[in-house]
Amino acid sequence: MKPWREIAVPHQDVLEGSFQQSEFAADITAVHTGRAPREYQDAVAFFERTFITEGMGLLLTQVAQRLAGRGGEPVIQLQTPFGGGKTHTELAVYHLATRACPLSDLAGISVLVERAGLMDVPKARVAVLDGTAHSPGQPWKRGKQTINTLCGEMAWQLGGEEAFRLVSEADAHGISPGKDVLRDLLELHAPCVVLIDELLAYIRQFPEGKTLSGGSFDSNLSFVQALTEAAKLVPNTILLASLPESEVEAGSQRGVAALRALEKTFGRVQALWKPVATEEAFEIVRRRLFEPVRDPQAREAVCRAFADAYVAEGAKLPSETQERHYYERLVQAYPIHPEVFDRLYEDWTTIDGFQRTRGVLKLMAKVIYRLWKDDNKDLLILPGSLPLHDGSSRNELTYYLPAGWDAVIEKDIDGDRSETVELENKEPRFGQVGAARRVGRTIFLGSAPSSVATKATTRGIDTARILLGCLQPGQASSIYTDALNRLADRLHYLNSSGDKAQDTTRFWFDTRANLRREMEDRKRRFDDKTEVRVKIAESLKKVVGHVGFFDGVHTFTPHADVSDDTALRLVVLPPEYWYTREESRLAVEAVLDAVQKNGAKPRYRGNRLLFLAPEHGSLSRLKDAAATALAWSSIVDDVKEGRLTIDNLQQKQAEKECKSAEEVLPRAARECYKWLLCPGQDAPTDPKPAVEAFPLNTTGGSLGSEIERVCLDNELVISTWSPIHLRTLLKDLYWKNGQIAAKASGLFEDTLRYLYLPRFKSRDVLLQAIRSGTASRDFFGTAYGQNGETFEGFQFGGGDVVFDDTLLLIEPEAARAYEEAHGPAAPTTGPEPETLGVADTPDDTVPPVPPGPGPAPRPDPVTAKPKTFHASAEVPTATAKMRLVQIAEEIVSVLCSDPNATVRLVVEISADFPEGASDTVKRAVSENANSLGLKSADWE
Template sequence: MSLKPWREIAVPHEDVLKGTFAQAEFAADISRVHAGTATPEYQNPALFFQRTFITGGMRLLLDSVVKRLSGRGGDPVIQLQTAFGGGKTHTMLAVYHLASAQVPASDMPGVSAILDAAGVAELPHARIAVLDGIKSSPNQPVNHGGVTVRTLWGDLAWQLGGADGYALVADADASGTSPGKAVLETLLAHYAPCVILIDELVAYVRQFEEGKSLTGGTFDSNLSFIQALTEALKAVPTAVLLASLPESDKEAGSQRGVKALATLAHYFGRVQALWKPVATEEAFEIVRRRLFSQIGDRLAAESVCRTFADYYVANKDDLPRETQEGRYYERLLHAYPIHPEVFDRLYEDWSSLDNFQRTRGVLKLMAKVIHRLWKDDNKDPLIMPGSLPVYDADTRNDIIYYLPQGWDPVLERDVDGERAETTAIENQDTRLGAVQACRRAARAIFLGSAPSTANQVVRGLELERVVLGVAIPGQQLGVYKDALRRLGDRLHYLNSGSNRFWFDTRPNLRREMEDRKRRFQDKEDVFPAIQDRVRKSLATGMFTGIHVFTGSGDVPDDWALRLVVLAPDAGFSRPQAGNTINLAVDRASEILRNRGDSPRQKQNRLIFMAADYDNVSRLRDQVRSMLAWQSIVSDGKDGKLNLDGIQTKQAQKGLDDANDALRRMVRETYKWLLAPVQEVRPGKGPSEIQWEHFALNPGSANASQEIERVMKENELLITEWAPIHLATMLRQWFWKDQQPEATALDVWQKTCQYLYLPRLKDDQVFQLTVGAGVESQDFFAVAQGKAEGCYLGFVYGKRSIIIMDASLLLIAPPAAQAYAEKLRAEEEAARKTEPTPPPFPGPGGLTTGIGTSAPGVEERKPGTGTSGMPPAPTTPAAAPKRRFYGSIDLDPTLAKKQFADIVDEVVQQFTTKHGVKVRISIELEAEAPVGFDDGVQRAVNENCKVLRFNSAEFESDQ
């Protein structure tokens, strides 16, 4: 449903439309009305009551005045003591026009109803005296023809009765002394019915110095006059006095003003009537009547208010509780076309400012707001807090006039205007810009929070009230919540905490954070922080070492698999046509070629990780934000930065959020895995080094596992190898016609060196592949060495324990088959040349077997052989072997692996037998031509002590 804009329903007064209003026109001046020089809206009784809303308090007061002037009771003295701008003078003007009876009561809207309620058909014409404390001077007499009036009582008598009335108090006026109760009673009775209006009385009395007499009398004589006058009024049933007194001591001015206020309040308090101040809902009507001439389409206005009320009910969880009450619809109607929230903020918050007049200040501000919105063709259904045209210089100046110094940059930079951050955000995000979500939210927050002070226990505007001040039926509230989140990230003067928002002239912690970000340098601060985060995010896993931002000289050149993480200043860019510069590839190539000043040998043991070039700047900025928040939190704890409770929580939350964002940013930036490879072209040898690049998934749960996954899936690393692939590599690179075997250790080490060979995880993968391949006769045979054309420990086609050392040979199948055939032939020949074993002795000591004589042969003597010679002596049983000794020299670079093999294959043969005692001792000898430095000696001695070496010492050659 399309809602009519307020400008199509409500028509402002001409002076508001044209912008011809002035501050003075909103300041009712009783003296100018009495002199006949006021503007028409105040001077003309009919026009005055047409633009005046008779509030409940004013109705009671006018009723009392009507009764008093008609002799039907009423209060003789009425003191108007309300807050600055509370409508005191406006009420006096209502009494003035009512009592003067310049036009019939029927021409003054609302007056006839008051007369009827009081039972008065026609109000008698009353004499009126106006005593203005601002206009009158205690030491400057006023001439009226031939009469010189010096005092308040002289002025009162002259206004009521002219020269005749003045004659009653002439002596007292000349001497500056109070005329007394009797004289004043006579004066009032003679010229009744009468109305006395005294405005700004304290401002007049405080000018008298104690002990000093002026032409207007003394401090005490003026107080005596007021006391006598209030007492005299009680005796005259058709005389009434209205006097305005300031509500606070601050409005009273000096110490004499405060003393005068206290004394006058005491005197008036003895006879005063109660005065009910203007209620907020009544203020709605006051402002509307003064600013708008008419509501052209009442049904359309009601439709707008009903739609807003229904919209609030439908979104009850996001709005203040009072919007769910039925009477809120009535508030919308009473305030139309201004939203009630505007009045609530002005009357509840802005009226707390010392120099902001409740009614006059609201009228002046809203007149400028309406003029600017009308000029800019504002299409909002209601004038809301979010509609406030703070971008307008005239409106802005009027607003900040009431505020302390320092608010102009807040409005210009954070709230509204072409250069405001809110405008920039909306220009970037059309979703927010379509409804001006950022500007409207900032205006509402400013209106509701600017009058607050740092001393308040609870500061700011609740989220639900921000939403109330900006949302229009048909809009999604989530848009404004998104806008608030964006504002919280970007604005410099906006603060938030406990679901409340407020602007302050002091830059918020975000501004402090932004200022501190500039302190941190890349090399000294940012890169070390990134280095620490990357190191913590990676676990070694399949890598023996991870080197984060390490120079080429510090990356070891050994047989271990290592991951080298490049610094952020060497970002990787995906290769594109025409783009031949890639900092990451250049840096990785340098580390791959050299270790410091020496050429690198084991090039196939390095994998590189690089940052995404396009994300590096964002990562740097995020690190600076984290470091800035970290310094703020630290300085707050150390007392170097004065933070209140809310700011302390904000700083900690800022640090937590920055850390979370940094964790994500590190993963999103370090997303490239780089692997060097070479191809071998027939007849041309290895190609130039190529760099394969693979993207890591930043959303994976574990960075190290993601690296392993990518390496395995793209065969950058072999963790399980089939023997056929090893055999193929051996045929291609290692087996020659004249040398059909290769040293296993040399093969393993070559795979660690050359980029065109497979990259194995470690030597364990190589050893397992050899062990699996030797079980078959399809791939290769193994031997523990070769001497004089014979393979020592030759194994071919059967399971065997493989010990990786410098003597282990891998033999090509043809050579292995030939050698196996040779071994079989030798075994067969050996069997044929073996002597015939002696015959097995038969029963009775006779021998039997193939070729023995038939029964009946000659009987042999016991103990003789076939030749009659004694048999060879029987070989005694061998003694059991009870001890084993063994020694081996280990390769220092493979010692860990070799020792593990010894334990698995040898030591466990003994430890698994019951009762076998095993003792293992290690002899370690190291020699350095130039000697060991103190650091090495200290570390080795300490570690040997911890490991409980029996003996460990360094020796010199002497």
Template sequence: MSLKPWREIARPHKDVLEGTFQQAEFAADISQVAAGKATPEYQDAEKFFSRTFITEGMRLLLISVAQRLAGQGGDPVIQLQTAFGGGKTHTMLAVYHLASRSVSTDKLEGIPPLLDAAKIHDLPRAKVAVIDGIHLAPSQEQIKSDGQKVTTLWGELAWQLLGDEGLSLLKESHEMGTSPGKGVLIELLNRAAPCVVLIDELTAYLRQFELGKSYKAGTFDSNLSFIQALTEAMKAVPNAILLASLPESSLEVGGDMGQRALNSLEKYFARVESVWKPVASTEAFEIVRRRLFAHAGERAEVEGISRQFHDFYRANSNKFPLETQSNVYFERLCQSYPIHPEIFDRLYEDWSTLDKFQRTRGVLQYMALVIHRLWNDNNQDALIMPGSLPLDDSTVRNKSIHYLPQGWEAVLEKEVDGARSDPARFDGTETRFGSVQAARRAMRTIFLGSAPAVSNQAVRGVSLEHILLGCAQPGQTVGIFEDVLKYLRDRLHYLYAERHIDQDRFWLDTRTNLRREMESRTQNINEREALEPLLKTQVGNLFGRQHSFAGIHVFTPSLDVPDEYGAGVRLVVLPPQAAYAKSDTKAAFAAAEEILTKRGEQPRQKQNRLLFIAGDYEVMRLLKEQGRTYLAWKSIISDIDNGKLNLDLFQVQLARKNADAAAQSLKQLARETYKWLLCPTQDMSKGKPTVQWEVLSLSANTQSLVADIEQKLREEEWLITQWSPVHLRTLLNQWYFKDGVQQISALKVWQDCCHYLYLPRIASDKVFIDALNKGLESEDYFGFAAGQDGDKYLGFTFGKPALVVLDAASLLIQREAAVAYRESIKPPPRPPVDSDPTPDPIDPKPPIILPPVPPPPTTVTKTRFYGSVTIDPLTAKMQFAQIMDEVVEQFTTRTGVKVAISIEINAISTTDFDEDLQRAIKENCNTLKFSGNEFES
């Protein structure tokens, strides 16, 4: 069965459709009915019962009234006491029309079955007296149609029942303002019987009296005495009945006199009363539906729509409240159609707690406006749901906030519904949300469920499952509404959210949720002074302390990134402004190349010691925003701790929770942002070396960022942590052993690998030495010498294990040269020995005399170095840096070597040095601690 819109199945009453009803029409006025001045819906008995759903309480009451009027028992006195808007007046009207009807009972819808249950075949018509305390005043006379003046309650009762005859019975007490006796009232009732006395708003009448003061209507005490006597008299007349309404809420009681009157009346009525059963919530469905809809739909169609909703709830059982899973909820859907039960639950359970909101009448007034607007707007929802409420309509909006405290107008207009509201804007820009109006439907549901009870609920807000119940329809994806709530929670200022017992709860309040304060503070955060240091700390924390790099430099200027061989490569984390994007690599590559080629103003030598990591351009924007958000929340917490912000306990807790959440989100975003690993290489194919960049994406889901980087570097061979001697031999043959060169400094090869991007990036000198040692165990790669003296290699090793020391004297020897040298230093073969075994005893051979063993060559120990160089004063700064890197650093990196550097400056001028120059030079030299400085002639 297709999911038809409610407007194609149900049909509202004409006055609801046309919007011609007056809100006052819903307020049944029994005095207007008694005077014949009410609207047809209330005045005409047939129309009244056609639109009235006889609840269980009303059914029992009408049976009792019918039995009493027929003289078959029944209660003589019935007290109607329920909360404001509980249906008391409507019940009185039902009794009025049943007793005073001008048509037969078979024309009153719902009455024949009721009389059958009471076993009454002929219900007599009765006289009815209606006393409305709102329309009477103790100090005023009531002038009747025949000119008769009536001043007291008992006079009013007597005149309505028997006219002048009744007044004559009570003449003395009426004129004196004293209560008539019980016997007189019994006689009055007997003459009028069968009769019904309806007293409405009695407390409102009695509270107008002042204690000890006499009025035309008598005194406070005389009126209470009359009520007591009347209730007693009713018991003595078998076919007379009294119905009186008493308020239950303090709002209706009205002041000290009202409370005094109510206390006394409850005591008198308690002796003889039968308390009426109020309207149940399930019965309210039918009351509202009967009054607002001329036709609620054929049973088969209603059940079909309700079944689809029920199946939808059961198919997504983990998303909706538990009560929606039972067949009872299916029946509720059918009973309340075309209005969703969730609307009734919220109005009757939450909104009815508000002062002045009448349970039945208030719901009728509100839903009449809603249905009229939805009908005119051609609403296509399958049910009228909380998410359907047209809160963008001014009339509906005004009615919605009528019972609420000040401040809700702005909340509705900005964050709930309307053309300029944030939810409307979100639905308009996010296609996924807009397809089902997810943002507006969610916020309407939250408003209906949370607006009336923000300050009273022990557990605030509407649960997620009840929000989904108020929004989603069969055929829609529930997850869209879950997503939109997360989206709204992070963007709206009056929306609050809190997790309670594994369930998210949302509510609206007229106080901002501190998000506006937070957003205001984000605008004042200085990027250079506050944001960048924060991001530097956050990004630095991603790497931890356990790693194999010589250093990790986060947002570090090129001058502060060391240019040294070190024990490992360095990882440089580029600053936020150097983010990487596939579509635009310029910023990241330019920033990395600046650090790669320069150290401050000087050229960088050990370029192959650097690797880079850059942030993602798209995510960087979110990271900066989150950084500002965190700093804003942090400043709010600081102001709270310092007493600069005056907030309630919940807002303080919420601020701290938001600050913690912002910190966690910042950490996660930092990880997601810094995901691009940049590796510099050098292309030599065109003869001119140019820097090239290889880029690799890192995963944000791995447990350790550093471990992921190290693994990627090994996999891509961007960093050599284990090196085979075959690769070292290939390197030597390609770059060094050519054009007749047969040996090369081992230290130079290592240092060249640190300098030049086209050579392998070796993790450390240990990796290089390990490759040397492995290569020397075989005769397939190269030879090694600890030094050289003329044509001789010192500590020559080839084809056997050796302990290599990497220093300036160590040499790597081409394999073929190593083979030739080894052959050249082999000792000469010994001369052959005579093999005749028989010696000549007469002429023995003389002994062989070996040549003397030459002493080992004397090695001259060199322990001092001296060097001097002349530097061009125009390029001295650069040349001195080169001297430091290429010469001085060779000494300072070795243990046990002391280096002294002296600088001698000679400046000769063809003219005289002026005094200002002499003074400046002298002062600078003294500051720089020159051992001597002098100007000479």
């Protein structure tokens, strides 16, 4: 497809940039006096560049019929918004009436004459009354004749000195000559046309209650009323007058009063003229600025490509782009996109002073001139194509806006050092299509007028219209959506409101820096090593502070404050100890330091620590997210405390952004802290510990579950252990050099210290492995102490164990040999025989019957139920802990299961010291007895 510049070539004066003097100097007085440029002065040239709209066609038909005496409206009031084409329409009437060429030479006129049912249109005398050409209190000369009033000026233009004599007396006294005199004047010089332009500008100058040389306020209104009545009585005379539409254009209160009076005067006989429609404006601008299209097929191919691209994008664009007629709008507006016209005619024309037709023409002429000079290759001139970096084009828009917009454009939209240019330089995919600048220009064109809107209006434009102003065939809308999202996070003057999730967000620029700039300024105040660090720590505590897999989580805690105990702990390293595969020194040194030191003291249980480290590449984003959250939070707090004054919309935005920043921070922390570091050693002979790094999946579930998964999958932490592994470990490290038994408590203590040993989640893991191993004769035997060659409480291949400080794990071959030498171990599935009777010796006891399935024995109906139970037991000191636990679980708890039972437990301790108890033992036992509240504790 060809760019617009190869299909639609601008007029030469547009290309040369001389349009300020020629294209927009529409002045009916200059044309009437022969001083206008050729484009306005020559009738043929004028109609070549004039698109005859529906309203203008109807008016010219009325004029033709009236001048031919074939009907038509006698008085027509042209009342449109400022810049609506009133003067241009009067010029069309002027050239039709005063032409010096055949009608056929005037483009578009022959069709109108035929529509009026005429063969020709008679030439006519024309009087032009320009309200800005004369002063009411200052007479002017026509030859030797002095003229004071508009009435005298009209007579002179229609018939010179002879015609002036009819109104000379009225002119001298500044009064209206009356309807009959004016009728005679018009009949004498008919067919004639009276064109009154800017009448309000003349009438409103009369002081209230005073008479000037030009008459008074009332006398001029009387003249206008008499003229309208006289024109109605002369069949081939027509009167056209232009009035502004709004009170704002009328000016002062005096002007508003004059406008209302003129509206009533013309309202009696007027025929209102239909203003220019937006679609007609397409052709007006095209004809005024461009030569005829040289290649219609190329134009239609481009427009069809745009229409198809819009249909493909579907709901991402405004609904009207999905309709069939939008293709026709593209063809009508070519080479300018219809969205440019829509924004100018719907938004910019609401600004006081922006002319509806002339203002658009001036702007687009400068835009086209700059785009042509810059060799623009766009397929159409879109809102995103506007060269706002060009001072001349920019001034045409900022002239109608309050002060301050130049800085906005220079900083955020289209300056050489603007944020949009900087973003495009950093992101090649944006720079290839100028995505950031196009988005900024489109938002500006669609939102700047709302900053000065006098009526309540919805600020900004939505994403669909932004895409419509940027997208061209062959491009993906996602690139502009991405650019918009990036700009929304970094531009200082771009504001937004609405819900992104529901696609209701609207964007607009304003001269006041948005809260984002305030936030950016505040971000720089927070120090990375103090406030930012504390904020990151708070966020990490939310992310990893409740990981139930660990007994404790320490965030940015010095190693002196991490307890050296049996608890399994996760240490979160500070940001300065970051980790990467390429550079791990900082994190590794911090890990080894914490494993080996506990402040100034050495650490004895370093195998209970695991470490979480940040990824260096994500650290800057985490710090930025923390500073952003701090900045928004400070803004919200200042607003609540009255230290910062903003409007309600900005307050809601600040609260929303603060909430969003607080939600982003934990995600950033999760993505940054992605390395689990585990210290370890392969063997006791290794010269120094090593640190192994395990990456965490940052996109899965909670961080706690992910850390637990990595720990268990890689056996960094053992949660279940097989007795096979326990036997292997005992053989390798403990059952050697003549040692056949190892303390279980010592083994567990070693796993807390030495990095080459397994890291158990808790003591219970080792206990379960021991209990599993005691059920078999393949792994180890157990005992609760060793006295010479004798194992106290020896067991092998059965029974339960109590994991206390006396528990021994015996090498299985040694256990078999011991069993053969000393006999099998006593059964330990229940209490020992001496615990179940009242006799003093084991010989008097009866072994209990093991419980088993089957019906319970039927009670003897004759025997009375027992009501009291007494028992005493001799408890061996070597197995005291185990036996007391068994008694409590299997006797006492059963007795207490009956809610009506009253159970009283008395523990009797007797100890004999043949050589006397030492002072140390006596003192310790007495103090412990006292603290435990023993009923009696006496020494003899």
